[in-house]
Amino acid sequence: MVHPIRVAARELGDVLKSVVDVNPAFMDTADKAAALVELTAIESRVAELRLRVCADAGDVAEAAGTRDVGVWAAAETRRRRGDCACELRLALTLADRPVLAAGVREGRVNLDQARAIAASLADLPSGVDEAVVDEAEAALVAYAATYGPIELRRLGRRILDVVAPEVAEAAEARKLAALEASAHERMRLRIHALGDGTTRISGLIPDASAARLATYLHAFTNPRRDNAPTPAEPVRAVPYGRKTAQAFCDLLEALDPARLPIHGGDATTLVVTISLTSLRERLGTATLGNPAPGESHDRITAAEARRLACTAQIVPAVLGGDSEVLDLGRSQRLFTRAQRRALALRDRECRAEGCQIPAAWCEAHHRDPWSTGGRTDLADGMLLCSHHHHRAHDGHFAADRLANGDLRFHRRT
Known part of the structure; x- marks a missing residue:
């Protein structure tokens, strides 16, 4: 007697043969849309049936002398071994997860959604009670009616907040503690001079430190207008990476x-x-x-x-x-902090002509360089943004002092 699953497979094959010569070009728009949805659901149901057989086909691999049925299937069906291995893992998961398996079998969950749900359940902390895992499975299967695989994966990361909030916080704290400990073990920083006037900085640091650094750099880049053009220069776009690098240099000088x-x-x-x-x-x-x-x-x-x-x-x-x-x-x-505050009150912004960078993001500059006898006092001090402070010390540029005390920069001829 032929097994019902093989009977169903043959009958399905016969049905498909009956439409092998049918041209979908003659279908109207509504029929095409409905067919696409229906065939997708049927495809998932057929795939679930195949995976159900796969999960219980260890004897097939044993008879063929292969490591597992995934390896056997790759050879027999001429498919990628990695794909068959992934399907075997999903098949074993569905065998242990009846709610998820039922969702796939009934066409309510497609295979991509099933993989996302299975991965989310596998990522749950090992100490979570099995009843809580079952609640998470049911909730994610219900979400599959609305959300795709990517959204389900995101929901899965926070599913404990929904089904067991009293467990979620403790589990999250343990997970974060483990991640932080690992980050401190793995963090590295390397500074390597390239010999061309630049230095490569590469490394791996904990997320908290990276977030702190990003916050500091934002203080220099937003809403700071790095490389603000002088009146004699055209406006040009500055790459964000270059702005961030300049902000990092400015941060080091501000320490x-x-x-x-x-x-x-x-x-x-x-x-x-x-x-x-x-x-x-x-x-x-x-x-x-x-x-x-x-x-x-x-x-x-x-x-x-x-x-x-x-x-x-x-x-x-x-x-x-x-x-x-x-x-x-x-x-x-x-300049002392007190002098710096006094300069900020007096100048309020960069003293370069046309520049409006606020005092909080400017640097104190000697009108007369200390190398030529300049004094560190308020009368000899002024505020310049980082861009114009570099210009003030760039031998390729000259600065004319205007009647109001501002500086007008121009390239030396």
Whole structure:
């Protein structure tokens, strides 16, 4: 006697043969739409039947000498082995999940939805009671009438909040604790100088630290207008990645060195060594005296050294002939917090002509460079945004002081 499942398969094959020559071009729109929905449901029901047989076909693999029925099916049906292995896993899941299996069998859940639901149930914490898992299964199968696989996967991640909120918080706390512990074990950071004036920073940090960094960078990029054009320049789009990189550089300069750890017997301080001639001239270079061990970020332009002297916690070691130390500047060369607040009250925004970057995102700048005798007082100070502060120390640009004290930048001829 032939088994009913084989009878059904033969009859289904005969029905399909009866429409093999039927051209769907002659169907009206309503019939096509209905047929597509109905055939999809039938396809899921046929697939469920096949998977039901697959879950109980271990003897087939044993008779053929293969590892499992998925490997056997891949060879016999000339399909991808990975696809057959996934189907076997789903078949075994459906065998253990009667509510989900019934949904697929009745055409209420398609295979993609079933995979999403099965994955969500598998991701539930191991300590969750089986009755709660059953409630989660029933809820997700009900959601399948409205939501697709992607939405079901998202709902599945929070399904405990729906069926067992008293369990969800504790389970989530344990999961997060495990993730945080793993993140701290796996976090890495590498700083590698490329030798072309740039340094590659790559790493892996915990989500909480990454979110904190992103928040800090947003303070510099929104609504800050990086690279705001001067009146003589055309407007140009700046890539977001470049804005973020500039924000990261600005963040490093904004850090308060007094709050950083002590190392080497002194506060965290950057020493910049430069000759008196280079300091006074537009061209020249300076040396960073204390790069990180194993790194080579040891050369910058004199213009960059002069700019850093306005804002960074650096010690400018000025050398005369025969490397004689003429001046070892101290951080008192920097504007104090009180002076910074007074400049913000007075200037309110960047003092470059036409720039409206607010004072909160500006940097204190010496009108007369300290290298030429400038003083760190309010009369000699002014606020410039990061873009224009770089311009002020760029030898390719000159700055004219306007009647109201603002600066007008233009490229040197």
